[in-house]
Amino acid sequence: MSKVINHNNYEAFYLDYLEGTLSPDDAALLMAFLDQHPELRMDDDFMPVLSAASATELDWKKDLKVFDAEAMINTTNAEEFMIASLEGDLKAAKQKELDALIAATPGLAREMDLFRHTLLKADPQLVYPDKHHLKQARIIPLYAKFSAAAACAALAIGIWSLISDPISLSNDATFVASHFPNAKTLKHSQEVNTQLAFEPSQDHAGSFRHVHYQRNLSNIEKLPVREAGELIQLINDHEPVALNIQLPLNQDLASNPTNDSKTGFTTIYKPIEPISKTIKQRFDKEVEYAAAKDRNGNRKGFFLKIGKLEISRNLNASKHESLAGIQ
Amino acid sequence: MNAKEYNTAVDLYADGLFRFAMKHLRNEMSAKDIVQETFMKVWDKHEEIQADKVKSYLFTTAWHTLINWIGKEKKSGDFERVDPYLSSAPSAEFDLPAILDEALNRLPDIQKTVVLLRDYEGYSYDEIAEITQLTESQVKVYIFRARQSLKNYLKSTDLVA
Numbered sequence: 001m002s003k004v005i006n007h008n009n010y011e012a013f014y015l016d017y018l019e020g021t022l023s024p025d026d027a028a029l030l031m032a033f034l035d036q037h038p039e040l041r042m043d044d045d046f047m048p049v050l051s052a053a054s055a056t057e058l059d060w061k062k063d064l065k066v067f068d069a070e071a072m073i074n075t076t077n078a079e080e081f082m083i084a085s086l087e088g089d090l091k092a093a094k095q096k097e098l099d100a101l102i103a104a105t106p107g108l109a110r111e112m113d114l115f116r117h118t119l120l121k122a123d124p125q126l127v128y129p130d131k132h133h134l135k136q137a138r139i140i141p142l143y144a145k146f147s148a149a150a151a152c153a154a155l156a157i158g159i160w161s162l163i164s165d166p167i168s169l170s171n172d173a174t175f176v177a178s179h180f181p182n183a184k185t186l187k188h189s190q191e192v193n194t195q196l197a198f199e200p201s202q203d204h205a206g207s208f209r210h211v212h213y214q215r216n217l218s219n220i221e222k223l224p225v226r227e228a229g230e231l232i233q234l235i236n237d238h239e240p241v242a243l244n245i246q247l248p249l250n251q252d253l254a255s256n257p258t259n260d261s262k263t264g265f266t267t268i269y270k271p272i273e274p275i276s277k278t279i280k281q282r283f284d285k286e287v288e289y290a291a292a293k294d295r296n297g298n299r300k301g302f303f304l305k306i307g308k309l310e311i312s313r314n315l316n317a318s319k320h321e322s323l324a325g326i327q
Numbered sequence: 328m329n330a331k332e333y334n335t336a337v338d339l340y341a342d343g344l345f346r347f348a349m350k351h352l353r354n355e356m357s358a359k360d361i362v363q364e365t366f367m368k369v370w371d372k373h374e375e376i377q378a379d380k381v382k383s384y385l386f387t388t389a390w391h392t393l394i395n396w397i398g399k400e401k402k403s404g405d406f407e408r409v410d411p412y413l414s415s416a417p418s419a420e421f422d423l424p425a426i427l428d429e430a431l432n433r434l435p436d437i438q439k440t441v442v443l444l445r446d447y448e449g450y451s452y453d454e455i456a457e458i459t460q461l462t463e464s465q466v467k468v469y470i471f472r473a474r475q476s477l478k479n480y481l482k483s484t485d486l487v488a
Binding site: 135 | 346430431443465468470474482
């Protein structure tokens with residue numbers, strides 16, 4: 001190797017030094033270079049012991065040498081062979097040679113015995129106390145937070161796409177008036193007036209129907225149910241006298257569609273199903289939704305699966321009322 | 328690696344990792360933190376890890392986590408590896424495990440690591456080299472020095488016949 005150590009080649013010297021293959025002269029050059037550039041020195045833990053104190057105690061040149069497993073065993077190198085023996089690195093012939101030397105040399109047997117005691121044995125009593133906390137089920141909640149958020153986002157997008165394309169909802173009174181001159185106002189409750197206009201889909205038979213409606217926005221928060229449920233509620237609760245239009249309803253829209261022969265309206269009892277089916281189509285993922293009820297008919301919980309994502313929840317009594325209007 | 332394989336790895340290796348961390352830190356709370364952090368990191372990448380490689384991955388991760396931990400603690404100046412039980416001086420009675428533990432505690436971290444991986448987990452030189460990102464030659468050198476140091480400490484106590 002070159003006798004000039006600089007920033008470009010010091011790593012090679014360093015590596016050889018750590019591996020014990022650097023000559024003493026080059027090692028001295030390396031040390032001098034590192035003294036000039038202490039920022040390049042590795043942590044002490046990675047360095048061979050070279051402190052001033054240890055240098056006097058140990059033959060550090062010996063440390064730089066590599067173990068020669070074929071060398072003749074003597075009292076000078078016996079320690080290396082003892083450790084090699086302990087590690088199972090000695091060939092049978094060398095093991096015999098070592099055993100013979102130990103038997104013939106006073107004190108070596110004790111040294112070998114001391115080395116045998118350096119083999120560490122794990123304490124079986126020292127165990128991790130709460131393994132179940134480490135398991136996947138305990139880590140899931142963090143993951144589930146994101147999953148739930150993603151599921152909500154997917155559901156929201158799905159619902160949005162559902163109502164924005166095949167079913168149109170609009171709060172714009174001008175839009176409703178100009179496009180649906182036959183729109184009528186239905187009295188939904190004491191405080192809320194809702195203007196509804198229905199027309200069959202113009203796209204193709206069997207697709208979702210178009211629904212436009214307008215509400216009194218000042219009282220919108222008083223509506224007891226959400227958007228989709230509200231429409232169903234209105235259809236169910238009121239006499240749609242002025243809107244005698246037969247809607248071409250796809251069977252996929254609802255699991256139990258019923259046609260009212262008197263009014264010509266179709267009632268959707270389970271709006272979640274068409275929503276989930278639309279999400280399934282849009283995202284090309286399996287979508288399942290199921291709700292549980294207790295003996296009194298109150299909602300007890302729900303299960304939602306979108307692709308591999310599963311969300312379930314038990315609802316407590318206080319939440320039953322808030323969800324009562326959601327079909 | 329799926330969740331089932333991951334949970335099996337917890338059952339198989341959490342104790343070994345805990346002992347590995349305990350021998351370095353000598354503090355149960357810190358050792359538990361290392362184990363938790365290690366498993367969390369592994370779970371984060373569980374889809375990329377093959378089940379048959381998980382042990383090596385766990386110890387590699389634990390080793391890096393330990394080194395970072397020790398580095399931060401040293402910088403903050405409040406590094407406490409002291410455990411009242413573990414730091415007690417070797418008894419005058421013949422208590423080899425306690426003496427060895429004390430001797431082990433005196434080793435530099437890298438020597439402690441290689442000898443623990445060798446003795447506790449039975450790793451080969453090249454496996455230890457992979458975990459610690461050393462060369463095989465370095466691993467052999469550190470094991471040699473660790474054995475020498477441990478033997479010399481045992482000898483100094485005069486407790487081993």
